[in-house]
Amino acid sequence: MKGTKERVLQLLKHSNTILSGETIAQQLHVSRTAIWKAIRELERIGYKIEHLANGYRFIQSNLLEAEEISFEHLPVNQIFITKETQSTMKLAKIAAMDQHATPALFLAETQSGGHGRFARPFFSPPGQIYMTLLLKANQSFAELPQYTILAAVAVALAIDEVTGKNCSIKWVNDIFLDQKKVCGILSEATSDFESGQISYVTIGIGLNFCLKQTDFPIELQEKVTALFSDTEPTITRNELIQKIWQNFFELIDGLPDQSYLEYYRRKSFVLGKVVRFTQQGQDYTGKAVAISAQGELIVETADGQKILSSGEISLSQIG
Structure with missing residues (x-):
């Protein structure tokens, strides 16, 4: 059963009007003091709640929430959010060693040791998108779907669909916006020594969501950007994350159809150059x-x- 804090949050989120403390208390059958404490705790976590003379109003925040990300293929209990970690790839690999149920999604607000291909360090300030999907494979390497390309298509589709922007793909694993990198994708496989089969696949995605261009290190400012670098976000991270993985699983469900490759080719800014x-x-x-x-x-x-x-x-x- 949800506690007072969770119930207050859901009530405020789904209300189109300002709710007084008294109204909330009556609907939840708790005291006004309990409501006040719940709101204070929600604000401490990072939720934005406007305090008005006649009550409270929920303000959309940039907080990662499993409930807002989940859908059919990724239930709430398979989404794990942490404030800080060395890397979400490491979290997923540890989960694989523990034979964790899959698919599972690991997210972090910030990373201390994120990396891309060839162990290149990945700039990981707070407030962006750092996530890794863990999948169980039980296939030979030759039988594996092209996860990196599928993920790139899923990300590019999501960005275009929910923001109206027009991104492109740099072969093989980077998403670019205005000729600058906005997202990197890294897929890795774990094999079973005895069977020779690929047992688990981890798909890591690092996406610069909202960050001013001048907030990037000087050496990166001409090379990378954020999805929202000069404007306020028009969507939440939760909405974009959910759309990315919805696209990904739709593509997986559609295999062996390879029409996604045509989209990948159309989005490439490498071809012909x-x-x-x-x-x-x-x-x-x-x-x-x-x-x-x-x-x-x-x-x-x-x-x-x-x-x-x-x-x-x-x-x-x-x-």
Whole structure:
């Protein structure tokens, strides 16, 4: 049974009018003092509640809430939110070792040791989106869906759908807005030594939600941005997070249909451009001409066609 604090929150959230302390107390059958204490506790947690002469009014906040994120594929009891952690990827991996029920979503307000591909550090100020989805696989590596590409499509779709903005995808795992990185995606698999099967998959997403451009470190200001860098958010983090994973599971449910690859290709700002990359210690320059059905980037170089797979190269420049 929900406590007074939770019931006060739900009442205020779903009310279209200002509610007096007396009205809330009568509806919940508790004292006015209990209502006052509940509101103080809600504000301490981070909820915004306007105090007016005739009562209280809930103000939409940027607080992460499992109840606002959950949907059919991700019930409330499978969503775990923490204030600070080293990384949500680490939380998910620990859960995998404990054979945690899946799918499970781990979120944090801030990370002390977030990282992207090739262990690159990830700038993780409070108030953004840091999350990792844990999935149970029990498949061979060759049988695994293209989780990184599916997640990139899910994020890009969500951003465009709920904000009206037009983002693009940098092969293979970054989302860009106005030619700057706004989101990074990292997928990792854990194998079972005895069976040789992939037992768990973790999909980590770091998304800059609302942060002024001048609040990024100087060395990042020309390279990265936030979804809302110069305006107030028009949506909540909860709404965007829910939409991302709704899209993701819809794509998973639609497999083996690969129409998502066409969207991924349309959103690519790498295709048709000159790229520089390193493969097996050799530097190459060429034109990105296609993305294969396996999600590989195909580049025409002076040394012939090169096929780039996730994990073996790093795009160093886009011209």
